[in-house]
Amino acid sequence: MTLSELCIRRPVMTALMTATIIAFGVFGFRLLPVSALPKVDFPTIAVTATLPGASADTMAASVAGPIERQLSTIAGISSMSSTSSQGTTAIIIQFDLNRNIDAAALDVQTALTIAQRRLPVEMITPPTFRKVNPSEFAVLFISLRSETLPLSTVNEYGDITIAQALSQIQGVAQVVIFGSQKFAVRVQADPEAAAARGLTLDDIRTAVARANSSTPVGTLNGPKQDVALQASGQMANAADYRHVIVAWRNGSPVRLDEVARVYDSVENDKIASWFNGTRSIVLAIFKQPDANTVAVVDGVLAKLPALRAQIPPSVTIQVAMDRSQSIRQSVADVEETLLIAIGLVILVIFLFLRSASATFIPALAVPISLCGTFAVMYVLDFSVNNMTLLALTLSVGFVVDDAIVMLENIVRHIEHGMRPFEAALKGAREVGFTIISITFSLIAVFIPVLLMGGIVGRVFREFAITIAVAIMVSGFVSLTLTPMLCARVLKAHDETRKPNIVLRVFERMFDSWLRAYEWSLDWVLARKPMMLVVTLATLAGTVALYVVVPKGFFPQEDTGFLFGTTEAATDTSFEAMTVRQKELADLLSKDPAVQYINSTVGAGGPNTTTNYARLFIALKPRKEREAAPVVMARLRQKAAQVPGMQAFFQSVQNLNIGGRLSKSQYQYALQSGDTESLYRVAPEMRDRIAKVPGLLDVTTDLYIKNPQMTVEIDREKAAVYGITVDHVRNQLYNAYGGRQIGTIYMPSNDYQIILEVQPQFRVDPSNLSKLYMKTANNQTIPLDAVAKLVPTVGPLQINHQGQQPAVTVSFNLAPGYSLGYAVNEITKIEQSSNLPATIATGFSGTAQVFQDSLRGQGVLILAAVFAAFVILGILYESFIHPITIISGLPSAGIGAILTLMAFNMELSVIAMIGIVMLVGIVKKNAIMMVDFALERRRVGLSAEHAIREAALLRFRPIMMTTFAAIFGTLPIALGAGAGAELRQPLGIAVVGGLCVSQLLTLFITPVIYIYLDRIDRRLKRRLEPQAEEGDNVERPHVAAAE
Incomplete structure (x- = not known):
């Protein structure tokens, strides 16, 4: 007895199993945390050492050097960089992704204790360290100001009462005070x-x-009483x-x-901070690398009311910038997209089946599959984030596929006069193997995604597992609940019952599609070599388009926050820089897209030198302004009006890679022990890179004059x-x-x-x-x-990378230019510059990870295809028919890339995952045709007749599953709102690939099947043991077919 037959005959058992899945899913969903992305942060520790009055040279040689040499003995360090400026050294240590941050912190503490003996004796305060990535942006800003109390008093409340309490909240790495005015x-x-x-x-x-x-003075010890001595003098x-x-x-x-x-x-009278033009003390809350942004913000906001009661009413506390708002909005938008996708998919099913009861059955697969997935997500400690919700939205179009295949086959038998119970038993037996094939072959394509290493693998791990679990649960539902409901909900076929006019129109339209397909299929089968050429052309076209399509990393999100850095000449005083910074902040605050501005000037806090200042800009809600790149372009023009300073802007991203926060988004580093050559070559490289069209805000961190x-x-x-x-x-x-x-x-x-x-x-x-x-x-x-x-x-500032002096050239990209283009152009400049052999070069941060991911893209696609081939070969016990099934994949690839290029989008990592998904989606149509054709071959039909009948009989479920997948993905492709930039490339790639592959695979698969069927049967005969003389082995259907 098969699983489907067992569930058909035992409806109570099936209903209780389904209720259990739903109950665990609802429980898990309520407990899932919310975040922008999965936990993908590198374990990072920042070390800070101060020696007031020491020059950058002194800090680099006598402080950074000894500490770096000791830290380099720690195992598992992936990169180490340092920045030394007047009186301050900051060292950033990034560890391997699999390194435990707490264990790493203990190693750092030990190394600092050992290095302390080699530091200058004037260094009263020992080096400190925090489990925080300085390239990350604060998750929350809190402004404190008072019209009656001095700033030093306000700072006291902020530091002692608020910052110390907030630092104890789970997930908070540190609370940095911008514009600190400590007494x-x-x-x-x-x-x-x-x-x-x-x-x-x-x-x-x-x-x-x-x-x-x-100095302690001791204790008086009497026969009956001891008295502690205290010398006045404090x-x-x-x-x-x-x-x-x-x-x-x-x-x-x-x-x-x-x-x-x-x-x-x-303590530091050469630092100041303003919030919306008012001098303030600003608390910046940073989360730990593995902490959840929304949970940290919720914890802080829950603590604030109690802290407000502990300070005078004259001190105003205001939540200045809350990055969790954009995350919540992004997640809410994806949830809305998910609901729209569900509605569209159900509408597609209803139009094809023309029955509310029949539509209800596969529609149930969606919430049950989602509930089962939520339960597994909770067990695996996942979160509700853009990646997991994107996976669930995409899965809506797939989870109904198995149910559609099962339902359509059962309905077909009912329409031929069978009773629903018998139709359910027979239909489930016929397509059970097909559903298993579709489910496991679709899951197989995500195995290479799970095996991806590095930061990209971490980002997509939850995505791949979530969508695989959803597909697995849907396969289980289709083999259990769907046939049981068909046996009990569907009614016998009634010839007298007529659907309404809308459904009749759609039925006539579908019949016309079927007739057109039948005619065109016969035309193609009469010209099989031509279709073979088209198949090879799609393969060649896909390879050619992949070479020329612009390539990028992750799309730039519009999170609603901008980060700006400003700098003046290296000899600019604090007072002069303050005047210019205030002028710039006042100018920018008048922009219609700007909501809040926090401005910080001076050496201290986030700034390394007195000629350097920073801006954190909160934009108005997305509906009230233009896109972030348009706003940044306008702000650059306004900043150019302030004489004597340069301004650089970048959009705050949810995914930050690298440990150094530079003035622009992407970094190219040069390093060498030969500082003379390094400091001569770096400005030349900067000038050449600045001439590349499409590169903005090209600058360096070299300050040696x-x-x-x-x-x-x-x-x-x-x-x-x-x-x-x-x-x-x-x-x-x-x-x-x-x-x-x-x-x-x-x-x-x-x-x-x-x-x-x-x-x-x-x-x-x-x-x-x-x-x-x-x-x-x-x-x-x-x-x-x-x-x-x-x-x-x-030098005003000295930078080290891997203990060697280094200079970083940073740059932004203009709209319409890809990171792949920038990397190629800079590489050409490097190759033509004849750099000294003593200088090592390379991209760092996001650009470096992009290069690594680019090298693995082709391997990822081939691995997905190979995984699908292996699973199909095992299921069909054939080397040949898996080739038939995957023969339509190039048409999906060419459709996806052409659609991306038509919408002026680059082939990003997100879009590449969409193409990997197409490997699983497109072959489902071929599986339905090939599986039925093999059944028809067993009863004696020729290969051409078998595949023709299979293509026509499976045309309806093929169209249903394809339209369900397209309409399930369409809301992602057309989506707007927070985080849409991240999701859209995947949706557009999937929709474009499905549209083209749907048109071509309906013809490619039958032709390839016919060509390969004879090879498959000959190969099987050779692999089968030879029959001994006298054995009565008959293969009438094979003989008749051949």
Whole structure:
């Protein structure tokens, strides 16, 4: 007894199995998380080290170098890069995809502990690390401002009350404060006043450090009671420090406020942030690499009401930018597309079957298959995202196919006079193997997708498994529930019953299609060589079109958020940059497409240098504005109106690859230990790349011509006075380094005491003569007695890639230009440039992954075809008939690529997956024809008569399944709304491929079947054991056929 017969005879069992699938599906769906894409982030850790006042050279050599050398001993690192600028080094470590992020973090912590011993002794704060990818954008921005409280107080609430609480939420990697104004006591020394009293900056530094000691003093131990001792001396603000005695002169104290200006200030007064033009403290919440964006945002938003109650009402908290909104909208749009697809597919079934009860049966396959898939998704820890929903939407057109094949065959027997119960038993027996063949051969094409490696394989893993599970469940439903319902819901054929006029019109139209097909099929079968030539031509055409079609990676999504970077000349001050940035932000905020702007200036937070600033722009809802590329083009024109600065814009994407956030979307890197050649060649390459048509915002991260002053120390003179080089450097650090000379420890936080000279002594190089040092005999001499200033140029920022100096050329693409085009053009430039052998080049980030995926596209298609061939060969026990079934695939390929080119779309990874799907879809039609033809061959029909009868009898289910697939995919191809850019190429490729292949495979398959059938039978005779003499072996149907 077959499974179908068992279910037909036991309806209660079948109904309960179906109810179980639905129950588990509903349960799983309610618990599935929501996200933009599957979990595809590289395990990434960012290390940060600070040494205030140190130059980029110093940071690269004495901080980045030792840390990188120690980190390089960790296993599983795929890439490591660093950026060193004034006082800061940031190192980004990306690990292999299969590396556990928590285990990697422990290895990084150990490496930093070992490297700490080789770092400068002046480095008070040890390096820190976070499990966050800096190339990722924050998932949420929260703005804090107040009209009555100073920003340092607002910063205190943001840092202590809000940021620390939010950092504890599951999935939050870190909370970065843009425009941080953390409280500090600033001591601005007057070197002349100090020298007049025989003091140096070292004396001031020592006095302040000693005045704020937190050294423990012990405990009094009595016979009955112990008493802890506490020495007073902890000072909390500038007023306390002003009266610190620095020294005694002539019996009188020299207090700190006599030789310095002491006031309450902030740690970094060269950084600022604005939200919509208002000075603010902005909290940027970053998620961990494996965390769910929507879950993280929901957790933060749920916590905010309680945090609002803990701060004064005068502090305004506003959710500035919420990236989960675009994700939710995108998922909602796909869900709407899914519902439309279901409706269209059911309409197609109804038009062909002309019966509500008959339509109801295959229509049930859709929700049951989706429910079964949701249950498996929950078990496998998947999420409801663009990829899984795209798979479910596409599966709508496929999951009804098996039910249609089963139903149509049973209805055909009922129309010939059989009772529904007997028709169900006979029809299920006839097409059971066909359904199994269709199901497993369709699943087989996704096996190579599951085996894809790298980031692309991670993206499509959930897609492939989801659609495969949906197809598997639909196959099970078609073999169990569908025949059972046919036996009990369908009614015996009634010749007197007439459908309504609409259905009659459609039936007449279908009959005309069938007659036209019959005539054209006979015409083709009389001219078989011509159709063979057409088949070979489609194969050649597909290969040729694949070579010339523009190729890309993932389509650029319009997420509703833009990221902008601005830069001015390398010697631009913070104050000058602030004026220009505010002018630009005010100009951009007036654009009709812009909703919010967060602007940050200065070295600190996300910015590496003072001439660098950033913009995070939230656009209005998609219905109220143009597409993001159009908006960016307009913003570039407006930014050009601000003199003295350049602006670069890119659209925030849900899929970010690489660890370095550059000014433009794509990166091309040059690296070498020969810095002279590297720094000479990199600008030349940038200039040549900038001339390539279609490339925008071409720039580099090379900043080596920053005006500097080198202090040349006369060592012989210094030795005469008993002064060492370290003494000179120490004095300069005291004066110009913003040196942290002490810490104020409070119950909720700790704050720095910063030493520097007063502003008027930091302007003119001649002020070097006003700095004094003590000689060996305790006399003071001006610093220019042993040193002089020499104007030079030096690096503002130094970048390393794999421990070697590196320069990155970044670029954007103009609309209509593909990434494949840009990669080819840059490769040509590289080949014609005769670069020194010491320079290594290559694309990084998205461009690098694109190159890797491009090399695997052809292999992916061939692997999908081979997998289908293997499954079909096993099912049919034939080497030949699988070739017959897959012979129509080139027609699908040529249709898909031509349609993409007609809509001016590139062959992206998404579109390529659509072509892989076509491998599974198109061969279903051939399976239905070949399977029936083989049955007819067994009763003695010739190959030509068998395939002709099969083609005509299976014309209705072929048309039904094809139209169901086309109309199920059409909403994706025509879709709009959030994330439509990501989904559309796949829909267009599938619809185009189906339309062309539907037209051609109806003729290609019969012709190829006829040519290959004789070969198949001869091959089988040779493989069969020879009969011994006297054996009575008869093959009348074979003899008659041949």
